[in-house]
Amino acid sequence: MMPRLLESPPGAVPIFAxxxxxxxxxxxxxxxxxxxxxxxxxxxxxxxxxxxxxxxVGTVFATERHIxxxxxxxxLGCGVSAVRFDYPASAIDRAGxxxxxxxxxxxxxVGDAVHRGRGLPLPPGLEAARLSTHRLQREWERLAxxxxxxxGGGNHFLELDRDAGGDLxxxxxxxxxxxxxxxxxxxxxVAQVHGEGSLPGLGTDTPEGAACLAxxxxxxxxxxxxxxxxxxxxxxxxxxLLGREALWDSxxxxxxxxxxxxxxxxxxxxxxxxxxxxxxxxQTGLIPxxxxxxxxxxxxxxxPRSFGSCSxxxxxxMTRKEARARxxxxxxxxxxxxxxxxxxxxxxxxxxxxxxxxxITEVMEDEEELVTPLLRLTPIAVLKG
Numbered sequence: 001m002m003p004r005l006l007e008s009p010p011g012a013v014p015i016f017a018x019x020x021x022x023x024x025x026x027x028x029x030x031x032x033x034x035x036x037x038x039x040x041x042x043x044x045x046x047x048x049x050x051x052x053x054x055x056x057v058g059t060v061f062a063t064e065r066h067i068x069x070x071x072x073x074x075x076l077g078c079g080v081s082a083v084r085f086d087y088p089a090s091a092i093d094r095a096g097x098x099x100x101x102x103x104x105x106x107x108x109x110v111g112d113a114v115h116r117g118r119g120l121p122l123p124p125g126l127e128a129a130r131l132s133t134h135r136l137q138r139e140w141e142r143l144a145x146x147x148x149x150x151x152g153g154g155n156h157f158l159e160l161d162r163d164a165g166g167d168l169x170x171x172x173x174x175x176x177x178x179x180x181x182x183x184x185x186x187x188x189x190v191a192q193v194h195g196e197g198s199l200p201g202l203g204t205d206t207p208e209g210a211a212c213l214a215x216x217x218x219x220x221x222x223x224x225x226x227x228x229x230x231x232x233x234x235x236x237x238x239x240x241l242l243g244r245e246a247l248w249d250s251x252x253x254x255x256x257x258x259x260x261x262x263x264x265x266x267x268x269x270x271x272x273x274x275x276x277x278x279x280x281x282x283q284t285g286l287i288p289x290x291x292x293x294x295x296x297x298x299x300x301x302x303x304p305r306s307f308g309s310c311s312x313x314x315x316x317x318m319t320r321k322e323a324r325a326r327x328x329x330x331x332x333x334x335x336x337x338x339x340x341x342x343x344x345x346x347x348x349x350x351x352x353x354x355x356x357x358x359x360i361t362e363v364m365e366d367e368e369e370l371v372t373p374l375l376r377l378t379p380i381a382v383l384k385g
């Protein structure tokens with residue numbers, strides 16, 4: 001669809017929305033960010049836009065020399081990864097899928113679980129990471145080895161999917177865990193003291209802004225390393241049980257909570273994305289649906305008004321509280337009758353039911369200017385955090 005121009009407050013930059021419907025609460029949040037003194041060009045709202053803490057999920061905006069820690073979400077570098085196996089998904093029956101999910105849960109700490117003791121060795125580039133304060137450094141040294149290779153909770157997942165040709169795919173969604181949360185919280189506090197605007201932004205030419213930019217980059221690096229570790233562990237489980245290695249050249253990995261220096265409109269801008277993926281033209285990305293609906297491999301089309309961005313998923317239409325009140329466990333089990341999952345957790349998993357999210361088909365229709373679909377992936381087994 002062509003983007004709609006939403007009403008902007010006087011003096012604010014324009015707001016373009018690639019969503020057929022934008023919730024009223026999200027409109028107010030978009031108008032708030034569009035009014036900030038550091039925002040340039042315009043604000044872009046993705047098809048999965050919805051209200052969230054501080055800044056709506058699905059918000060993309062740019063600055064010249066400011067980083068806005070409160071506009072990136074608490075899970076810095078959160079994103080998704082996927083890899084294909086040259087193995088027919090139909091060859092794994094429900095009992096086999098159940099065994100695989102149990103093996104994943106043994107191999108990967110899920111929910112609040114972390115590695116015990118000293119944890120895992122950090123990969124090159126992170127083992128000697130230096131954070132901007134002594135307190136953050138201590139948090140890094142305490143958390144990073146124990147949180148590396150852990151899934152977390154909420155909407156994070158490990159998932160097995162089937163593509164149109166019948167091949168098996170391994171998908172996962174997670175981020176920087178406690179490391180990113182500590183970094184985000186610290187710099188939000190700093191911005192409240194030293195920042196500019198009612199949603200405080202830090203000038204990158206100041207010590208506070210430079211520190212925020214560097215620490216945020218480390219959090220995103222850790223998030224990618226976390227997904228690497230998880231994909232390696234889960235891929236090893238599959239290789240052991242199926243006798244087939246992953247096709248690692250098929251690997252896709254994208255952040256959706258991050259800031260990046262990019263070229264747009266003839267200049268270098270700091271593009272902030274909360275719940276949005278940035279893809280250069282032709283780059284492959286992954287847009288997940290819900291635990292019962294399809295995900296899509298896509299390529300970016302480089303739409304300039306979206307800053308080369310697209311949705312990061314289907315987008316919630318219910319809060320977790322609303323989902324608990326409105327969706328019964330048996331309704332969830334019916335909706336997921338073709339997907340293997342832990343039925344014993346149905347009462348808590350109603351928060352992630354397919355009905356909680358927008359129709360992913362509509363989301364994809366709304367962003368036809370932003371991405372080109374390559375492959376539809378259908379879920380067959382899901383391990384939720």
